[in-house]
Amino acid sequence: MTDLIQKFEKRAAHVVVVGIGYVGLPLVVEFGKAGFRVTGLDKDPEKVRLLNKGESYIGDIPTSELGPLVSSGKVDATTSEDILAKADAVIVCVPTPLNKTKEPDMRFIVDATDAICRHTHPNQVVVLESTTYPGTTREVVVPKLEASGRTVGKDIFVAFSPERVDPGNKVWKTKNTPKVLGGVTPECLKHAQALYQNILDRVVPVSSTDAAEMVKLLENTFRAVNIGLVNEIALMCEKLGLDSWEVIDAAATKPFGFMPFYPGPGLGGHCIPIDPLYLSWRLRALKYTARFIELADDINSNMPAYVVRKTASALNKHKKSVNGSKVLVVGVAYKRDVDDVRESPAIDVISLLRDEGADVSYHDPHVPKLEEHGLTLDGVAAPQWGSYDATVIVTDHKALDIPKIVRESKIVIDTRNATRGITDVPADRIYKL
Numbered sequence: 001m002t003d004l005i006q007k008f009e010k011r012a013a014h015v016v017v018v019g020i021g022y023v024g025l026p027l028v029v030e031f032g033k034a035g036f037r038v039t040g041l042d043k044d045p046e047k048v049r050l051l052n053k054g055e056s057y058i059g060d061i062p063t064s065e066l067g068p069l070v071s072s073g074k075v076d077a078t079t080s081e082d083i084l085a086k087a088d089a090v091i092v093c094v095p096t097p098l099n100k101t102k103e104p105d106m107r108f109i110v111d112a113t114d115a116i117c118r119h120t121h122p123n124q125v126v127v128l129e130s131t132t133y134p135g136t137t138r139e140v141v142v143p144k145l146e147a148s149g150r151t152v153g154k155d156i157f158v159a160f161s162p163e164r165v166d167p168g169n170k171v172w173k174t175k176n177t178p179k180v181l182g183g184v185t186p187e188c189l190k191h192a193q194a195l196y197q198n199i200l201d202r203v204v205p206v207s208s209t210d211a212a213e214m215v216k217l218l219e220n221t222f223r224a225v226n227i228g229l230v231n232e233i234a235l236m237c238e239k240l241g242l243d244s245w246e247v248i249d250a251a252a253t254k255p256f257g258f259m260p261f262y263p264g265p266g267l268g269g270h271c272i273p274i275d276p277l278y279l280s281w282r283l284r285a286l287k288y289t290a291r292f293i294e295l296a297d298d299i300n301s302n303m304p305a306y307v308v309r310k311t312a313s314a315l316n317k318h319k320k321s322v323n324g325s326k327v328l329v330v331g332v333a334y335k336r337d338v339d340d341v342r343e344s345p346a347i348d349v350i351s352l353l354r355d356e357g358a359d360v361s362y363h364d365p366h367v368p369k370l371e372e373h374g375l376t377l378d379g380v381a382a383p384q385w386g387s388y389d390a391t392v393i394v395t396d397h398k399a400l401d402i403p404k405i406v407r408e409s410k411i412v413i414d415t416r417n418a419t420r421g422i423t424d425v426p427a428d429r430i431y432k433l
């Protein structure tokens, strides 16, 4: 057993998590709870300030869990990359967005790797957790580390481990979600495995970093494609005069060979709309067109426009035009019970309705102010539902009183089947996807 592995087993290692957002903060907490000394390194001084006060800024992490770890001196945060010089293990959880032309934006991974290289020393584990295209760890991270004097597999151990955190999920958390892990060499895998198996219930080793990178893209492509399929089923059902929700619910009674996915206003969040495009971009360079991904992206990206068409047609039935109508969008977070608005389809729905001349407001119990993609809006805290010409439910947070919304709104466009079971209002007041 090497000294480094022994350090991990004794939990005497210092772990630095680079990027303490939705993915990084839960990891900081898990390593802290397992008894490691952990520092979160982030460029955002506000996150660093809050963490050092023991205050959580991520819904899934209660302050009651973070606070004691900070006050015990196990966990802290910094904006100074100098801390990397003290790290026995560095875990990189920085963003991997797309640029304007929908291509991978690798700036954050490159910046974080450059910082590690400036402070690297022998006997370190470096794990990339940011979702990215197959080949990134080997082609982007490894050459930089080797250029800085390290020999991967000998005095530095490099791995990739996809993050599977599902914000808002009350059952599957960082600790109990199996963790896939691939090393650049067998020694890299062995060292990274020794690190993670001390804090997580189950580590699933794979043969390479490329395989580990691909696992994540398979998982998220699976979701994007199935959501694309079911969104198209919803479009087909409309043409056929059928209720797509009824059809899906009935199909879901099949105990084998079917897994229900549900239509919606479009994809959102930092993962599902973006990750598959990392894969299709990679394949384009190999002269291969990832047809399922591109088709699903096309269908899913057009769902906000479909919601707006549906709203226009509902208003039309009540002899109103979109132009000049007061429309309330309900729920702007990208999914239920979270406050994350990144890539939320609500942004497109609001922008498209405004383009058509609607006077748009929004209500979201989790998002008091919306600032995204050039859109800045204050939410309506307590809407007078009846004062809007149309209410569009984009995200069905549990905190919303849907029966009240339906009872008091003039018309409701329901993109989530939130109004299921409500039968005591006239049919021309509810329009489902």
Ligand SMILES: NC(=O)c1ccc[n+]([C@@H]2O[C@H](COP(=O)([O-])OP(=O)(O)OC[C@H]3O[C@@H](n4cnc5c(N)ncnc54)[C@H](O)[C@@H]3O)[C@@H](O)[C@H]2O)c1
Residues within 6 Å of the ligand: 018, 019, 020, 021, 022, 023, 024, 041, 042, 043, 044, 047, 093, 094, 095, 096, 108, 111, 112, 129, 130, 131, 132, 163, 164, 165, 166, 167, 270, 271
């Ligand atoms: N959010 C999710 O549900 C989720 C789930 C699985 C995987 N992922 C993946 O995990 C990665 C991180 O996502 P996230 O949602 O945690 O992002 P996030 O934006 O919440 O957090 C990323 C943090 O990294 C910091 N940062 C950026 N560059 C930095 C640098 N060079 N040095 C230090 N800090 C830096 C940012 O300030 C930010 O605080 C992405 O690749 C994402 O695709 C996210």
